Amino acid sequence: MPLNAPEDERAPEANPTTTPAVAAxxxxxxxxSSSIPKTKPVAxxxxxxxxxxERRLLRKIDLHVYxxxxxxxxxxxxxxxxxxxxxxxxxxxxxNLYGNxxxxxxxxxxxxxxxxxxxxxxxxxxxxPAYYLSSLMLxxxxxxxxxxxxxxxxxxxxxxxxxxxxxxxxMPGIVYLTSMYYKRHEFQTRMSFxxxxxxxxxxxxGLLAYVISDLSGRQGLAGWRWxxxxxxxxxAVVAIASAFLIVDFPEHCQxxxxxxxxxxxxxxxxxxxxxxxxxxxxxxxxxxRILTDWKVWLGSLVYMGVGxxxxxxxxxxxxxxxxxxxxxxxxxxxxxxxxxxxAVGMLFVAYLSDRLKHRYGFIILGCAISTVGYVMLLDxxxxxxxxxxxxxxxxxxxxxxxxxxxxxxxxxNVAGHWKHSLASAIQVALGNTAGIIAAVIFRQEESPRxxxxxxxxxxMVWVGGVAASLLFAGLLxxxxxxxxxxxxxxxxxPKEEVENMGDYHPSFRFTL
Numbered sequence: 350m351p352l353n354a355p356e357d358e359r360a361p362e363a364n365p366t367t368t369p370a371v372a373a374x375x376x377x378x379x380x381x382s383s384s385i386p387k388t389k390p391v392a393x394x395x396x397x398x399x400x401x402x403e404r405r406l407l408r409k410i411d412l413h414v415y416x417x418x419x420x421x422x423x424x425x426x427x428x429x430x431x432x433x434x435x436x437x438x439x440x441x442x443x444x445n446l447y448g449n450x451x452x453x454x455x456x457x458x459x460x461x462x463x464x465x466x467x468x469x470x471x472x473x474x475x476x477x478p479a480y481y482l483s484s485l486m487l488x489x490x491x492x493x494x495x496x497x498x499x500x501x502x503x504x505x506x507x508x509x510x511x512x513x514x515x516x517x518x519x520m521p522g523i524v525y526l527t528s529m530y531y532k533r534h535e536f537q538t539r540m541s542f543x544x545x546x547x548x549x550x551x552x553x554x555g556l557l558a559y560v561i562s563d564l565s566g567r568q569g570l571a572g573w574r575w576x577x578x579x580x581x582x583x584x585a586v587v588a589i590a591s592a593f594l595i596v597d598f599p600e601h602c603q604x605x606x607x608x609x610x611x612x613x614x615x616x617x618x619x620x621x622x623x624x625x626x627x628x629x630x631x632x633x634x635x636x637x638r639i640l641t642d643w644k645v646w647l648g649s650l651v652y653m654g655v656g657x658x659x660x661x662x663x664x665x666x667x668x669x670x671x672x673x674x675x676x677x678x679x680x681x682x683x684x685x686x687x688x689x690x691x692a693v694g695m696l697f698v699a700y701l702s703d704r705l706k707h708r709y710g711f712i713i714l715g716c717a718i719s720t721v722g723y724v725m726l727l728d729x730x731x732x733x734x735x736x737x738x739x740x741x742x743x744x745x746x747x748x749x750x751x752x753x754x755x756x757x758x759x760x761x762n763v764a765g766h767w768k769h770s771l772a773s774a775i776q777v778a779l780g781n782t783a784g785i786i787a788a789v790i791f792r793q794e795e796s797p798r799x800x801x802x803x804x805x806x807x808x809m810v811w812v813g814g815v816a817a818s819l820l821f822a823g824l825l826x827x828x829x830x831x832x833x834x835x836x837x838x839x840x841x842x843p844k845e846e847v848e849n850m851g852d853y854h855p856s857f858r859f860t861l
Contacts, residue, residue, distance in 0.1 A: 477597055483595060541754075552688035644852075655810060673797070
C-alpha cells in the first residue's frame with residue numbers, strides 16, 4: 350500500500366504474522382523455466398522487513414532529512430541570539446540600550462513567535478516543506494541584515510518583532526516533519542543531534558563575534574553591525590540552497606523509491622500501533638481529541654520549565670562572562686567550551702535514552718545538574734571566577750540535556766498526522782513562553798549577581814520537573830489500563846472516529 354493512497358482505497362492491514370516467501374520458477378536465457386526455484390519475496394507485514402534493507406533505508410533517511418535542517422536551525426538560532434553578542438560589542442552605547450530596553454528587545458521577539466507557531470504548522474501540513482521553510486528563512490535573513498543598519502532603539506524593536514514572525518514556523522515545523530520518518534525510540538538520538546545545532550550556533554556565534562570585532566570601522570560601520578550583516582547574508586545563502594534540499598513528507602518525498610516508501614510505511618505501522626492510531630482528518634472530533642489531551646498540555650509545561658535555561662544561557666551568557674571579569678572579545682570565546690560540554694552531554698543522554706527506551710529519568714537528571722549550578726551562582730559571593738564559570742557550565746549542561754528529551758517525549762506519545770502537527774506546535778509555542786520569562790528576569794540593576802534571574806530559573810526548572818513527574822505517572826497508569834482492556838469501549842465509537850483517534854486508540858502504548 351503506497352503512503353499516498355487515498356483513504357478509501359487503502360488495503361486492510363496485514364496480519365502481523367510471518368509470511369513465508371513464495372517459490373517461483375524464473376525463465377532461463379532460452380525462455381524455459383529453470384529447474385532451480387528462485388525465491389520471490391512477498392511484501393512483508395508490519396515490522397517484518399529485511400534488517401539490512403532497513404538499515405540502508407534508515408541511513409538514507411538520515412542523510413537526506415537532517416543535514417539541511419541542522420544547518421537551517423543553526424542559522425535560525427544564531428540570528429535569534431546574535432543580539433547578545435552585539436550587546437557587548439558597542440550596540441548598547443549606540444542604541445542607548447540601558448535600563449530594561451535590552452530586555453524589551455528580547456521580549457518582543459516572542460510575542461509573534463508564540464502566537465504563530467500553531468497556525469504555521471497548519472499551513473505546513475498543506476504546503477511543500479522545502480518551499481515554505483526556505484521562504485521563511487529568506488525573510489528573516491533580510492530582517493537580520495537590516496538590524497545591521499538600524500539607528501534607533503525603536504527600529505530595533507520593530508525588526509525583532511518581525512524576526513519572531515518569520516522564525517515562528519521553523520522549530521515546530523522541523524519537529525513535525527522529522528517525526529514522520531522515524532520510530533519513536535529512534536527519535537531521541539536524532540532530536541538531540543538536531544538540538545546540538547543550538548549549542549553549535551551559540552559557540553559559533555561567540556567565535557564569529559570574536560572574529561568580526563576586528564571589522565569595526567570598516568565602511569564606517571561598528572563591529573556589532575557587521576555581526577548582523579554577515580550572519581544575515583550567510584542565512585540568505587542557506588535559504589536559497591534549502592529550497593532544493595529540504596525533504597517533503599514521506600508520502601510525497603522524491604528521494605525514496607516506491608519500495609523504500611513501502612518499507613518505511615511498514616516499519617512505522619509496527620511502532621506503537623501506528624497503523625491503527627491514525628489522525629488523517631482534521632475535523633471537530635480530531636480538534637476535541639487534541640485540545641482535551643492532558644499529555645499535550647503537561648508536555649508543553651515540561652518544555653516550558655526546562656527550556657528557560659537554554660534561553661537564559663544564550664541571551665545572557667556573553668554578558669555574564671564579561672561581568673566575571675573577562676574582556677568582551679575573550680568573553681565571547683569562553684562561551685565555546687560551555688556549549689561544547691553541553692553538546693556532549695546531550696548526545697550521551699540521547700544515546701542512553703533511546704537505548705533504554707525511557708525519557709522521564711533523564712529529564713530529572715538534567716534538572717538536578719542545573720540546580721547544582723544555579724545554587725552555586727545564587728551564592729557566588731565567595732566563589733572564584735573559575736568556580737562561577739564551572740557553575741555556569743553545569744547550568745548549561747543540565748538545561749540542554751532536558752530540552753530535546755522533553756520535545757521527543759511528547760512526540761513519542763502522540764499519533765497521527767494532524768496530532769503530530771498540532772501537538773508539536775502547541776508544545777513549542779507554550780514552551781517558548783520561557784523565552785519571554787528569560788528575557789525579563791535578568792535585570793541590569795541586579796548585575797552581576799542576578800538573584801531574580803537565577804532564582805526564577807531554578808524555580809522554573811522544577812516546574813518542569815514536577816510536570817514531568819505527573820506526565821510519567823499519567824502515562825504509566827494509562828498503559829496499565831489499556832493492557833487490562835479498560836479502554837476497549839472506545840472501539841464501539843462510530844467507525845469514522847475509531848479511524849481518526851490517533852493515540853486515543855486503545856491499541857497505542859505510551860513511552861515513559
